[in-house]
Amino acid sequence: MADVKQENAGREPEEKSGKETRAKGISRRDLLIGAGLGASGLLVAGGTQLVNNLPDFAVETLINSAVANGRKPSYFADDAIHVITTGTGAPLPDPARVGPQTVVVVGDQFLVFDAGPGSTRQLALTGLNLSAITALFLTHYHSDHINDLGELMLQHWTSAGAVEPLQVYGPPGVEEVVAGYVAAYQLDKGYRIEHHGEDVMPPSGFGGVAYTFDLGDDLMSSEVVYTAGDVEVIAFNVDHPPVRPAVGFRVNYKGRSVLITGDTIYSDSLIQHAMGADLMVSDALNHKISQMVSDAGKDADNNLSTVTEDIQESHIRPEEAALVAAEAGVKKLLITHVLPPVPDLLINPFLRDARAVFPGEVRMANDGTMAKLPVNSDEIIITELLR
Ligand SMILES: [Zn+2]
């Protein structure tokens, strides 16, 4: 088993409530406000009452510190795979989680997986320069995975004036999706160039360019879809009925590896492609809790009951993800795409069956959870960037 240690100075997420987190006042989150977010972000994060009582010099110092930290995140300097779950929610509204997104930073590679609703803002709060994104990979075209594509392409262009469009990799369908968002943002493109000038907003950097990979119908198939130096990204088919195609990704770097399942049910493909991975970032739907939500919503005048029952056939259960991880020799399991939404109080019940079948750590990811996998090591170091 890996030597797992935790750098997070805060408490375990299971012990936290969102209310407690927000009440802490100026925190590490405040100091991570990205360049350009400055005062407005600080007011929101720090609490209006607190800022109102600060003298001007203190406000200025905090803002300077926030912007400086936003420009120079030091988290990513080590020779390691850095995996950040910037969005850990799913299609159903969740006050604590935005839509699905996982980010991998390794060396000069800044790889983004999916663009769920709200994820671009969470990503910006990590302090990373969004114009430096080297590629976006899409797992499938359910709206909760592409909803923020337009915003991500826009921020990739505008944050620091990218001169090339965002590279977007995906299975067949990616060209149509990218073209749709590019079309929807054409008017805004014009406004921004007119407002800030072409030096600040180079027209060549607007939008995205689609790169299609086709793994065919064989559920076991996979291929390397991206390489850069020692970084390799493998796409593999997953089973996410009724969606075809749907893929997961594995990132390998200097003997360390992370598996991003995408949306899937339990399958042999998942086990095969997870084999020997250090970290598995997995979709999960707790069937017992989902059924409770469905039953509780039976009399409501909406589709909640039907939808929460239907989606049970499209997503892996936490205990099944744990079984895959155990069979594949994965060292650590990070649960994301949390369905149905649960408050922190219910995280332990959500993960209980998974923890019973996996010998390593099963952890619920938060928006901003970072796992660092240093090379020449078995360590997996967890840090919370946004709490
Ligand atoms: Zn999804």
Ligand SMILES: [Zn+2]
């Ligand atoms: Zn899906």
